[in-house]
Amino acid sequence: MDYTQQNQKDKQKMLETIGINDVSELFDTIPENLKVRSINVSGGKTEQEVLDYFLNIASKNKVLISFRGAGIYDHYVPSLVDEIVGRSEFWTAYTPYQAEASQGTLQAIFEYQSLICALTGLDVANASLYDGATSTAEAALLAFRVSGKRKLLLSSALHPEYIQTLKTYLQNLKIEIIFIPLSADSSVEKGFVDSFNNDDVAAVIVQSPNYFGIIEDMKFISEFAKKQKSLFVAVVNPLSLGIFQSPGEYDADIAVGEGQVLGSCMSVGGATLGFMAVKKALEWKMPGRIVGQTVDKDGKRGFVLTLQSREQHIRRSKATSNICTNASLNALAGCVFLSGWGNNGFKNLAVINMSKARYAFNKIRFLEGFNTKFENQTFFNEFVIETKKDVKKINKVLLKNGILGPLDLSNVGNSFKNCLLFCVTEKRTKIEIDKLVELLAKI
Amino acid sequence: MEKLLNELSSECGSAYNVGSDIEINVEIPENLKRVSTLGLPSVAENDLFRHFTNLSRKNYALSTVFYPLGSCTMKYNPLINERIAKIKEFISIHPYQPSESIQGVLEVMYDLEKDLCEISGMDHFSLQPAAGAHGEFTGLLIIAKYFKSIKQKRTQIIVPDSAHGTNPASAALAGFEVVSLKSESDGGILPEKLKEILTPEVAAVMLTVPNTLGIFEKNILEIADMVHKNGSLLYYDGANLNAVMGITRPGDMGFDVMHINLHKTFSTPHGGGGPGAGPVGVKAFLEYFLPVPRIEKKKSKFVLNYKKHKSIGKIEAFFGNFQVLLRAYAYMKSLGGEGLKNVSQQAVLNANYMLSRFKGKIDIPAGNRCMHEFVLSPKSLLKNNLRTLDIAKRLLDYGYYAPTVYFPLTVEEAIMVEPTETESKETLDAFIDTVIKIIFEEMVQIPQKVKDAPVNTSVRRLNEIEAARKPILKWE
DSSP states (O other): OOOOOOOHHHHHHHHHHHTOSOGGGGGTTSOGGGBOSOOOOOOOOOHHHHHHHHHHHHTTBOOOEEOOOTTOOOOOOOHHHHHHHTOHHHHTOOOOOSGGGBHHHHHHHHHHHHHHHHHHTOSEEOSOBSOHHHHHHHHHHHHHHHHOOOEEEEETTSOHHHHHHHHHHHTTTTOEEEEEOBOTTSSBOHHHHHHOOOTTEEEEEEEESOTTSBOOOHHHHHHHHHHHTOEEEEEEOGGGGGTBOOTTTTTOSEEEEEOTTTTOOOGGGOSOOEEEEEOGGGGGGOOSOOEEEEEBTTSOEEEEEOSGGGSHHHHGGGSSOOOOSOOHHHHHHHHHHHTTSHHHHHHHHHHHHHHHHHHHHHHHHTSTTEEESSSSOOBSSEEEEEESSOHHHHHHHHHHTTEEOOEEOGGGOGGGTTEEEEEOOTTSOHHHHHHHHHHHHHO | OOOOHHHHOOSSOOSOOOOOSOOOOOOOOGGGBOOSOOOOOOOOHHHHHHHHHHHHTTBOOTTTSOOOBTTSOOOOOOHHHHHHTTOHHHHSOOTTSOGGGBHHHHHHHHHHHHHHHHHHTOSEEEOOOOSHHHHHHHHHHHHHHHHHHTTOOOOEEEEETTSOTHHHHHHHHTTOEEEEEOOOTTSOOOHHHHHHHOOTTEEEEEEESSOTTSOOOTTHHHHHHHHHHTTOEEEEEETTGGGTTTTBOHHHHTOSEEEEOHHHHTOOOOTTTOOOOOOEEEOGGGGGGSOSOEEEEETTEEEEEOOOTTSOOOSSSTTSOHHHHHHHHHHHHHHHHHHHHHHHHHHHHHHHHHHHHHTTTSBOTTOSOOSSOEEEBGGGGOOTTOOHHHHHHHHHHTTOOOOEESOSTTSTTOEEEOOOTTSOHHHHHHHHHHHHHIIIIIHHHOHHHHHHOOOSSSSOSBOHHHHHHSOOOSOO
């Protein structure tokens, strides 16, 4: 099955119109010694065979009850999100170059931008970037463009894969990265920040909740960034903004993050949604597509791609970014997700995440052989537990019971040996949490 | 006019709800608490369903119209791929699950890499890049790292002026200086001209084959030889791979690094602008530099290997856009090698048929043959102050998405048509007849109607200048 349509009669007519006898003549410009006779790719299956083939492969994966987060989260996706994202008028369209014939996508992106602005408290959002890691890298690049400065101050509690991606993005750009050390409780070391002084820092980048689940004192860091005349980049979990201070409230210049939590499934970590919102003054420096409202020739409201002279198809090597294809369909999911809760509903969703995580935390920390890593920290839906037990064994036992246990943090550094990062979302039930606790107690 | 969500919002209700079987109070310290209002709309599910359904109906899409958007390969997106991409054992999987619990995921990725190698003639692939431009950037970082490893300082990338804008933008992002190469009228490269700028500073030459005018680079072997003799590498922009599958391979042509747009050639949906996937392929001597993790097979078990010290690192979090990779792999298993070859033959046949029918009527700067797409230049036919843009808008009235216009930048008033292999002769004929009618009848007889187009869309021509002059980028 190759989805081509021409029958022999049509083909013959087409060849005659072109004035050739055989399709192969159309490839005459390719040197003979470069031609291959065939390629060895298995396939040619019927639809049913293909489905069976993939069902068989899929059966080699295990769907688990997840207590693991660290960047990708198991949240409930409402039916409406799947229904809308599944509408072929959205998923089979491409970038809305012809605005008049793409008003559905354009208005949806405009609504998405509005919702991201509402959530972050910032002025302008773009149409999406690839993911949380790359949007963090793009934020750093934006800061360099604006300031001409060559240093970056980065929280050590930023997601390790975001740090790695950032380093990859910047590897040829002669940028110096300075890491803000962590305090004993694994948040940004305030003492370091207080004594730090360098006027070549383009941006201060801090994640909250940080990699260890802890809500940072973003206001404090923001004020410090202002004193340095650096841009403050907040890497945030959008769901946490239902209850925690927004980037706008603590006066961040740029907010970025992973929007998978807004209506996209985990799908092994991709495709997800990178989002970015900035203050008005930075809008012309922003990477990626932006949709704007305008009117048609009858004065009727409509939407177009705008501020396009920032982009690669016009500015080429001087563009604000190389991005073209982004994560539009995930942004649509985010849009449908964010528009159905109302303020109270969304806040409630965040509260339930936090309270379920707190319930699990309270139970696990008092188990024999387990203890909290930090006292008195505020966390959202992830927390760190230190254990005297064999970490590998813990996860092996949990896996046997159909549970994806906490993430082993021993790779992060010596201070995290025997530490476990748990995540509990609204999707986990009391029964599941109690089962987890029961299994941990028995190890 | 469809209302905006904030205009729909009422106190009447919301669409979603969530409950908890755990009663526990959480205290948020005052200094960390959100005090500003969230400003989210509150819309009942019924109204929200209508809102988004109505919006979807304002889109032209592949599932509703012919979508000959040049350079984007808007081929049919098979539904079996969507069905497979929704299998629970694929989508409800956390990226940090232990590898023994995701053997199916790793098998798909491992085998997909192998198939892409076979199709392209490269030795290794990484599936991590999220889009074509992301793949370009990854490939260029690999090139930079390679030269660093052999202690050569090379600072330039040569890009033809007919290339996609992402090429120079990616090269700049990777820290290179971009040297633009003037292409010929068919978009091709003259080896003599390339030679003039091929200095020891040049790290790589980026080429799109066939080029953006739909022409195969006939001097490719000579160019590859020249580039390699200079110690530089050759980069293949795989945007137009749909023309040559099973017929010729970039790896055999002499390319060292390439990317493939799975959302073009391998039928994964474009999603209104993404997500896509832009796997990067390299020759064996560059394998060390590919992003981590690499998927390896050890005694019939698949494992992730992060310990690659020469790697450029991670180019995004986790493993890439798995759902997109899955669809592309499903497509390959439907078609197989023979099917893929037939795809390219049919895509090229369709494009040449259209070209032949336009021949003698509309200027075709690249000549009378093409690969999978072609570029028209109606400049000499434009009358009554009408432009290519007007032709594009008028096509919308006839129920077609417009071809790519004003690209490549090297062709004046360009109309770039890519029919793909999944359209019938009947569809192609009707489209051709419509273009001819607009240019030869309507532009002459009813120019105002063309200028006023479109009238059959949900809005009429939109004021883009005003949109950029006074940006309104969110609800007011």
